[in-house]
Amino acid sequence: MGGVTDALTDLTIAKARALLDRREVSSAELTDAHLARIAAVDDRVHAFLHRMDDVARGQAAEADRRIAAGEAAPLTGIPVALKDVLVTTDAPTTAGSKILAGYRSPYDATVVEKMRAQGAVFVGKTNTDEFAMGSSTENSAYGPTHNPWGDLDRVPGGSSGGSAAAVAAREAMGALGSDTGGSIRQPAGFCGVIGMKPTYGRVSRYGLIAFASSLDQIGPFARTVEDAAIILEAIAGHDPLDSTSLDILVPTYRNVLTGDVRGVRLGVPKEYFVEGMQPEVEAAVRAAIAEFARLGAEIVPISLPYTKYALATYYIIAPAECSANLSRFDGVKYGYSHQAGDLRDSYELTRGEGFGPEVKRRIMLGTYALSSGYYDAYYVKAQKTRTLIKRDFDEAFTDVDAIIAATSPTVAFKIGEKVQDPLAMYLNDVLTIPANMAGIPGISLTCGFKDDLPIALQVLGPALGEEICLRVAHAYEQATPWKERLADL
Amino acid sequence: MAELTLDEVQHVAALAYLRFSTEELDELRDQLDSILEHINQLQEIDTAAIPPTAQVIAVTSVLRDDTVRPSLPTAIALANTPRTEDNFIEVDAVLEGS
Numbered sequence: 001m002g003g004v005t006d007a008l009t010d011l012t013i014a015k016a017r018a019l020l021d022r023r024e025v026s027s028a029e030l031t032d033a034h035l036a037r038i039a040a041v042d043d044r045v046h047a048f049l050h051r052m053d054d055v056a057r058g059q060a061a062e063a064d065r066r067i068a069a070g071e072a073a074p075l076t077g078i079p080v081a082l083k084d085v086l087v088t089t090d091a092p093t094t095a096g097s098k099i100l101a102g103y104r105s106p107y108d109a110t111v112v113e114k115m116r117a118q119g120a121v122f123v124g125k126t127n128t129d130e131f132a133m134g135s136s137t138e139n140s141a142y143g144p145t146h147n148p149w150g151d152l153d154r155v156p157g158g159s160s161g162g163s164a165a166a167v168a169a170r171e172a173m174g175a176l177g178s179d180t181g182g183s184i185r186q187p188a189g190f191c192g193v194i195g196m197k198p199t200y201g202r203v204s205r206y207g208l209i210a211f212a213s214s215l216d217q218i219g220p221f222a223r224t225v226e227d228a229a230i231i232l233e234a235i236a237g238h239d240p241l242d243s244t245s246l247d248i249l250v251p252t253y254r255n256v257l258t259g260d261v262r263g264v265r266l267g268v269p270k271e272y273f274v275e276g277m278q279p280e281v282e283a284a285v286r287a288a289i290a291e292f293a294r295l296g297a298e299i300v301p302i303s304l305p306y307t308k309y310a311l312a313t314y315y316i317i318a319p320a321e322c323s324a325n326l327s328r329f330d331g332v333k334y335g336y337s338h339q340a341g342d343l344r345d346s347y348e349l350t351r352g353e354g355f356g357p358e359v360k361r362r363i364m365l366g367t368y369a370l371s372s373g374y375y376d377a378y379y380v381k382a383q384k385t386r387t388l389i390k391r392d393f394d395e396a397f398t399d400v401d402a403i404i405a406a407t408s409p410t411v412a413f414k415i416g417e418k419v420q421d422p423l424a425m426y427l428n429d430v431l432t433i434p435a436n437m438a439g440i441p442g443i444s445l446t447c448g449f450k451d452d453l454p455i456a457l458q459v460l461g462p463a464l465g466e467e468i469c470l471r472v473a474h475a476y477e478q479a480t481p482w483k484e485r486l487a488d489l
Numbered sequence: 490m491a492e493l494t495l496d497e498v499q500h501v502a503a504l505a506y507l508r509f510s511t512e513e514l515d516e517l518r519d520q521l522d523s524i525l526e527h528i529n530q531l532q533e534i535d536t537a538a539i540p541p542t543a544q545v546i547a548v549t550s551v552l553r554d555d556t557v558r559p560s561l562p563t564a565i566a567l568a569n570t571p572r573t574e575d576n577f578i579e580v581d582a583v584l585e586g587s
Contacts, residue, residue: 104569106566200545201548214545243548243551244548246546309530309534312527312528313531323505330506331571332570334569334570339571340581342581343582346581351506352507360517361521363505363507364498365524365525368497378528380541383541383543384536384539384541386542387540388536388539422524423523423527439544439546
């Protein structure tokens with residue numbers, strides 16, 4: 001691969017935009033460089049489930065015409081990747097599951113439509129834990145994704161591991177993922193890129209294959225905070241097709257990236273320095289806190305006392321919602337179908353053969369929590385605890401502007417290390433789950449390295465506080481060298 | 490709370506329309522037990538006076554005008570359907586003797 005091609009795939013979206021608009025590079029060139037990069041590295045990374053080379057070339061040609069006409073939008077001609085839980089008309093959508101092998105959606109997700117309207121270029125659909133259930137992308141029915149950092153023997157995190165790895169490996173300039181309990185922030189952290197979970201309701205979920213409907217939210221991956229802001233701006237906003245999307249004006253997120261955090265009150269919750277946190281992770285987060293103080297932010301020790309119950313609460317609410325959402329996969333309307341001649345046999349064999357072990361485990365857990373005799377003890381109890389977790393944040397945000405904490409207690413673990421122990425795998429999300437419970441936004445960014453593996457910090461804001469999250473993350477990013485370091489691949 | 494019995498796991502599997510082998514049921518029981526043990530720590534919280542949260546946004550009862558608009562053509566809507574007859578989805582008999 002030539003030096004020019006490498007240079008094109010290393011660009012940020014903001015820099016590529018300037019080059020495209022000045023006609024110094026075409027979208028066709030930019031797209032070809034990314035398709036060549038995918039061809040060169042994805043047999044090792046396996047970020048993609050479906051490549052969209054032909055679609056991408058067509059979109060690039062159209063983007064070049066649009067740019068020539070002086071009608072470029074911020075994402076016109078920019079190569080991006082889509083998590084394979086977002087339905088698309090021009091590529092298969094499998095959600096990483098055998099039960100949707102070969103499924104072709106008759107419509108586009110709203111976020112896909114919005115990206116199309118901007119003239120973005122889709123290079124492919126990315127790997128995910130089956131139905132977004134997992135923290136390592138190892139639950140994909142199509143094989144794991146490899147973290148581009150280190151020796152390629154680590155997980156990229158999950159469930160949006162393919163999107164995180166694709167951006168880290170410079171196979172795409174940005175990507176979309178979904179975050180139900182950390183599925184954007186944790187893989188972004190593990191792969192050394194930016195990942196943002198917006199406020200629940202900020203982005204339409206229409207066309208996102210549902211996991212847990214009260215928690216799911218779509219958000220961007222990118223290599224800089226500015227690029228994440230550009231993508232978020234493109235996908236946010238009200239959608240009549242999702243009645244939980246908020247009818248509130250979308251700000252120009254890039255305008256808040258001032259680099260100035262003087263006087264911003266940043267809460268540091270003591271509960272987020274959890275038992276089992278790697279010392280290097282704690283040291284990097286504490287160094288980041290010191291950096292924020294140096295930049296003029298006020299550091300405020302806070303307490304979120306119900307944090308320790310968030311994981312247990314999540315593992316009732318999310319499986320309960322998933323058991324209802326996944327009842328639609330019955331082998332009758334679409335997807336894998338085992339025709340047994342008897343309705344119950346057909347249902348049970350279709351679902352038994354079509355779903356993987358983790359999905360079945362969560363359907364079982366959720367069905368149990370909702371079943372007669374256990375509903376109050378589990379499901380209602382969890383909903384009440386959710387209230388307490390949300391109140392913790394409500395109270396904290398009366399005093400602080402944003403909260404900073406580690407994204408995950410550890411750096412990326414080895415492929416295979418935790419697959420036999422579901423609870424150990426779940427514990428990985430202990431620091432990301434509370435934000436989903438409260439519906440608040442959070443952004444993850446690199447704050448150091450343990451050997452060659454990224455360590456990440458998350459900035460959490462109050463509901464609809466995307467601007468403060470972006471501003472705080474951007475100020476830290478500008479003051480530190482981490483974004484210059486790229487996975488060596 | 491008591492540990493799950495195999496019968497309970499089988500009952501939940503039937504509710505969820507999932508079929509497992511005996512070995513899978515056994516393994517699943519152990520895994521669910523370990524997860525439920527973690528989950529049971531919620532019982533130590535006093536939530537008697539706490540209202541439940543089903544969703545976090547203040548939006549309720551979103552209505553739209555009931556107007557006619559185009560929908561998916563039948564052929565496209567049924568393109569992924571395993572068994573169709575004319576413009577219908579074909580299913581196994583639901584009622585005995587039908």
